[in-house]
Amino acid sequence: MxxxxxxxxxxxxxxxxxxxxxxxxxxxxxxxxxxxxxxxxxxxxxxxxxxxxxxxxxxxxxxxxxxxMYDRGGMSRAERELGALGASMVNHCIYCAAVHADRHAKLARDESVTDELFAKGERADLNPRDRAIFDFSRKAAEAPPTAGPEDIDALRKAGLSGEEIFDLILSSALFGWANRLMHVLxxxxxxxxxx
Amino acid sequence: MNLFETTVLRNVGASDDAEVSNAILARAKVLGMTQDAEDAVLRPKDFGAFDHDLRAALAARIAFLAGDEPLAAHYHANSKNYSALTSPSEKGISEGLDEVLSFVDKVANQTKDIAAEDISRLQASGVSDADIVRLCELVAFMAFQTRVIAGLRLMQREAA
Structure with a gap:
């Protein structure tokens, strides 16, 4: 069963x-x-x-x-996983969220971020960089997307470069795709x- | 492939900002693959029940609902006999596509609410399993492309 x-x-x-x-x-x-x-x-x-x-x-x-998710340069692999997770939580793709939370925990050697996100969702207590990354990913994944200039400002204030921001855009968007296969089919x- | 001829960059426009341009060039391979994906999803050789014109109409509808009118216009231009379906208020009843359109709209915009019944309703209306997968790939790719464009526009706006 x-x-x-x-x-x-x-x-x-x-x-x-x-x-x-x-x-x-x-x-x-x-x-x-x-x-x-x-x-x-x-x-x-x-x-x-x-x-x-x-x-x-x-x-x-x-x-x-x-x-x-894996090409060299730009955003770290762990942070790309956080981008994937933000979108997967918006779309409630339990399978994608599990895979990418697990990868984040292993790559970051830290389970506390994903524990916190799964326990409190948007209200999770995160460090400023993870907060900015998660918020951007979540808002970019909404339909229609609601990420705005203030979210780019927050990423800049958290220290992200242009290359890192584009990698985050890509990882969140990619899970807009993956979630609509895994969660739907x-x-x-x-x-x-x-x- | 000329990077600036891809649908993504044609809709975002060229950037004068060195950091934005460098970020784009650093992921030139990804942008090229995104165009390959558009070709495979919008204009596949084996298109099943959804021909290229209908796929363009569905893509325009999804882009319109995502608030991206320039991208919607790009796809609308290829929707030919299905151009009426690009309007989100059109239900597709006369084309016999009402179940397909309501599924497309829900997968695109209420993704988290999709349940097994949404798939079984499509199956009951005569859509094959292979065509259900084709439809999901189309909606899913558009979710990706609209968000890459929206994100790059934000980067450009910040740099302007």
């Missing part, structure tokens, strides 16, 4: 699709290429198999995702513990 996870957590749940994923045995050569399936690597998640229904989008999104689930 499984239950749907409805509260923010750093413990990454499973993901159960709401549509039928592509079956690996039925995949086209183009889909297999996008899925990076090789004889030695046949493990593909249900999420990626779901996205394989639109293989052209999947093929361009994966490298874009990696470039925004499936449910975050966990096995019910048996006594």
């Amino acid at each position: 499984t239950h749907i996870v409805t509260k923010f957590t750093r413990s990454v749940p499973d993901w159960r699709p709401r549509v039928v994923p592509v079956k690996l045995e039925d995949a086209t050569p183009e889909q297999l290429d996008a899925l990076k399936v090789t004889p030695s690597n046949t493990k593909v998640s249900d999420y990626v198999l779901t996205l394989a229904h639109d293989v052209e989008s999947l093929s361009v999104r994966s490298p874009l995702f990696n470039a925004i 499936g449910d975050p689930v966990r096995q019910k513990e048996t006594a």
Whole structure:
């Protein structure tokens, strides 16, 4: 038995699709290429198999995702994760929030920021730099976006460079994309513990 | 690809500010990939139930709802027979797209409220699972592109 996870957590749940994923045995050569399936690597998640229904989008999104979250320079990886988390909390994507809160905690070697955010949301007690980053990410993710000049001012006052601010814009926006796949196409689930 | 011919930078405009220009150039690869993504999502070879004109109309509608009229006009120009659907007040009933449009509007603007029933309603109206994924990718990409443009405009406004 499984239950749907409805509260923010750093413990990454499973993901159960709401549509039928592509079956690996039925995949086209183009889909297999996008899925990076090789004889030695046949493990593909249900999420990626779901996205394989639109293989052209999947093929361009994966490298874009990696470039925004991992390319060198600009904002630190931990702070990009905070940008991802701000958007994921606005869109209530429990799965994305779990993955990226967990990565933030590991990269920053600090669980207190994400503990605080999950406990108090917008009212979390954060240091000025994290506060400015989280607030910008959250407001940029709202629909329509509400981030304004005052939020850029706050980022500047917290010491962010232009390159860091653009990386934050990109990481928050990227999760505007990812959340609308993960949260819309499936449910975050966990096995019910048996006594 | 000329960076300044991408949809993002054509809508943001060139910057005279060295720091903004340097931030953009530092992520030139990302902006090029964003244009590749627009091509794949808006004008794919395998477009399923949503042809390129309809995709352009949906993109214009989403940009309009995001408050980005210049970007909405960019997509509206390619929406041809579906141009009426670019208006958020249009329900798409005569085109048989009312379920599709209400889903697009909700995924774009009330993302957190999406539930399993929203997907099952689309399935019941005859939209295939592959087309549901295609539709989500379109709305999701537009959420990304509108926010990259909005963010860069804020950076430019600060520098001006």
